[in-house]
Amino acid sequence: MPDAVVSHTLLSEFDVFLFRAGRHYKLYEKLGSKEITVDGVPGVYFAVWAPNALEVSVIGDFNGWNPYSHKLQVRWDSSGIWEGFIPTLKNGEVYKYHIHSNTGEHLEKADPFALHAEVPPKTASIVSTTWYDWEDSEWMYNRRERNALDRPFSVYEMHLGSWMRDPKSPEKFLSYREIAERLVPYLLEMNYTHVEFMPVMEHPYYPSWGYQITGYFAATSRYGGPQDLMFLIEELHKHNIGVILDWVPSHFPGDSHGLYKFDGTHLFEHADPKKGFHPDWQSYIFNYGRNEIRSFLISNAFFWLDRYHIDGLRVDAVASMLYLDYSRKEGEWDPNELGGNENLEAVSFLKELNEAVSKYFPHVQTIAEESTSWPGVSRATFDNGLGFGMKWMMGWMHDTLSYFKEDPINRAHHHDKLTFSAVYAYTENFMLPLSHDEVVYGKQSLIYKMPGDEWQKFANLRALYLFMYTFSGTKLLFMGGEFGQTSEWNVNQSLDWHLLQFKPHLSIKKFVSKMNELYQAYPALYEKAFSPEGFFWIELEDRANSVFAYCRRGHDLENDLVVVLNLTPIVRRNFRLGVPHPGEWELLLNSDDQTYNGCGIAVKKSVNADPVFWMNQKQSISLDLPPLAGLIFKRKMK
Missing domain, CATH: 2.60.40.10 (Immunoglobulins)
Known part of the structure; x- marks a missing residue:
């Protein structure tokens, strides 16, 4: 001894x-x-x-x-x-x-x-150490460009334990290092700029997906040790892929070995159950008004940014932190000192967190999962905001999926669901998420949310992805969505990689890869992602035909892109489309192309604009619109 x-x-x-x-x-x-x-x-x-x-x-x-x-x-x-x-x-x-x-x-x-x-x-x-001989200095030096708000930001959201399992032993997890061998080439093939890991902090209950944390400073040992996770992050950085961690400062579980009643008293959690107990998750809420807890939580954020070279924190369940009455009935909460329902201590904490991260890690992004209309989530604290870099656009997600679930024959009656988000799209720095939450608990996989037969389902999904990648904001897609996973996400097993032997699934994977490629190649899609100057409608009232058209614009107006969507299974012949500039317009992408398992309706690769005023534009082009498809056009430069 x-x-x-x-x-x-x-x-x-x-x-x-x-x-x-x-x-x-x-x-x-x-x-x-x-x-x-x-x-x-x-x-x-x-x-x-x-x-x-x-x-x-x-x-x-x-x-x-x-x-x-x-x-x-x-x-x-x-x-x-x-x-x-x-x-x-x-x-x-x-x-x-x-x-x-x-x-x-x-x-x-x-x-x-x-x-x-x-x-x-x-x-x-x-007892362990986080010493590691890092070899990602080039990434760390240059990430200020790759992480900037006027750069492309396309995120692959994934759960490490269920992305892929050992094919010979499906019940066995891959290690962090084994994941690196497979994940890095996959993300390069798919042209993603960032990957987001659902919580990697130690959690006793695996089906909690990592959101019930007991070891905030410990990477889960299910997949290896600290240096193994660092190796995975380093390999991603070496290949210019940023890493975002899902971070959970909103609640923690009541496991006897964890933070709950740590010294026999309500030390980490608020003693008042109206503030300290979360009814939805049967978990406990940090006491944000206690200085030592603020030090603990901000230190934890710094820890992952410092020791693990993380490039961004996606902060979970921000809405549950902001509101005293979140998921509570009348009588289950008390107003704040001003008589409102805001949790002033949590608001103060979030502002301090973002100010501190911005000061000491200026090239890192914090991203809020916040589902309400709280003002200024992604605005600077000096402008009375919370100071996040981005916020998930939950309204866009719900409205868009609701629209695409509709049979095309009914879409004329739901037209506004696809246009309404543009009304408030620039009130925040929005990220467009098609996340894990949308493919669990009976909500169906993305492909099975789509109406129609198999061909129509995949055509609709391609159109949905084209809309997401060409609409204002940054992008996030949960694993499996990129190849049309048919079953809901199951944390206890691998994704259904065998589906890639079938052409529709392989084709949608190629399409997502192409969309990521175009998104990064054309500044009009990202330079003004958070500004109304980067987007305007060309056609938003064609309810009868379920046709939408808009322009994306970067700093150089000569490089405008025009997008048109036909969201019915009917071919629109000789459709006239207004365009913002004269000259020749080239077809950049057709989601109905046979390369992506489309039906291959012929669309001219290039068309000259006529001096015909149309859709409030001084010139226009005539073309055929394929069914359940989107087209992207760019000006042909001389």
């Missing part, structure tokens, strides 16, 4: 001051377990915040899980931090904290700052 605990600290008085003020953003350098050398003796330093504990000790295999042999010492400064150095211990040691609470309870808790954990269902922490 190792020697007794030696008094030692890594925390200065200034560290403690910042922690208690809510302004310590790198607590992961000070708290948790760290292999160090003290007076020439190697060992492990432990530090944990448990202000309402009577005693705290480190237990593990090294001492037979004896809570009396290795007790930590509480600091003299009333910070509530217990610390100490145990000689001879090293990385790889399994441990927990034994906490004797002032309520009389004896608790065994995982380390909130642990960098690694046992593979679930085991729950202990593991």
Whole structure:
């Protein structure tokens, strides 16, 4: 058994001051377990915040899980931090904290700052390190361009454990390194700019998809260790693919080894159940008004950006943080001090988070999953906004999917569902998401949301994707959608990759790859993605024919693109389309092309504009519109 605990600290008085003020953003350098050398003796330093504990000790295999042999010492400064150095211990040691609470309870808790954990269902922490010899300096230096708001941003959303499994053992997860071997070439083939991982932080309940987190600083050990995840991220960066992490500061589960009642009291969560318990998810809500919790959460955001070189954080369930009455009935919530339903403490926290990230990681994006009309989510805090870089456009997603679900014979009556989002499209920096939430719990896969026979389903899906890629905003598509996954997403199995042996599925995959390619190649599709100057309707009132036409525009007006959609299965012959410029217009893409398993209705590859005023444009072109299809035209430059 190792020697007794030696008094030692890594925390200065200034560290403690910042922690208690809510302004310590790198607590992961000070708290948790760290292999160090003290007076020439190697060992492990432990530090944990448990202000309402009577005693705290480190237990593990090294001492037979004896809570009396290795007790930590509480600091003299009333910070509530217990610390100490145990000689001879090293990385790889399994441990927990034994906490004797002032309520009389004896608790065994995982380390909130642990960098690694046992593979679930085991729950202990593991002494580890995030040291890594990174080789992605070129990406890190240049990502300010690739992550900018006027650059293409096409995101492949995925769940690491169910994207692909070992073909020989479908029940076996691929490791982070095995995923790297397969994912990097796939994303390159598909021409994505970014990938978004659903939560990788340690979570005991796998079917929670990672959204019920117990180890906020530990990458889940289901797929390997910290350096294995770093290798995956590094490989993506080496191939110019940005990495976004799904981050969950909105709630955490009540598992006995986790954050809930950590020292026997409501330490991390708000003590008032009206603020501290989430009725939808049966989980617990952080106390955003407590300074130490703000330090914990912002430090966690910094940790992934700093130690793992993450390029963006998609912040989950922001709406549930902003509103005191979120998912609560009358009498289940209390108004704030101003009499409103806003959670002022959470608002203040989100602003501080975004200000801090913007200051210390200026080329990183924070993206809000926020489903309400809260103003200024993606506006600067000095402009009374929350400070996010982007916000998911949930209204666009719901309206667009609702429209495409309609049989084409009924679409004339639902025309506004496809045009309404343009009314508010520039109130925020919107990302257009077709996310995991839309392909679970009986909602059907994207391909099976589409009406008609097999050909019509795939034609509709191609048209939907063309609309998404050519509408204002950045893009996100959940895994499987790119090849027309037929079944709903099942976290317990791989995607149905065998479908790619069938032409319709292989063709839709080629189409998504092509859309990603065009999206990056033509500045008109991304330079003014968040400005009304980058979009205008050419035709938005042709309800009878379910035809839509619009122009996308970048900095150079000479490079305007014109998009026209025919969302009925009827060929529109000699259709006249207004265009913003005279001259020759080239067909850039036809979603009905036989290359993508379309029916191949002949569309002229090039057509001259006539001086015929049409659709409020001074010139126009005549063409045939294929059924359930979209066309993209560009000016032919001399």
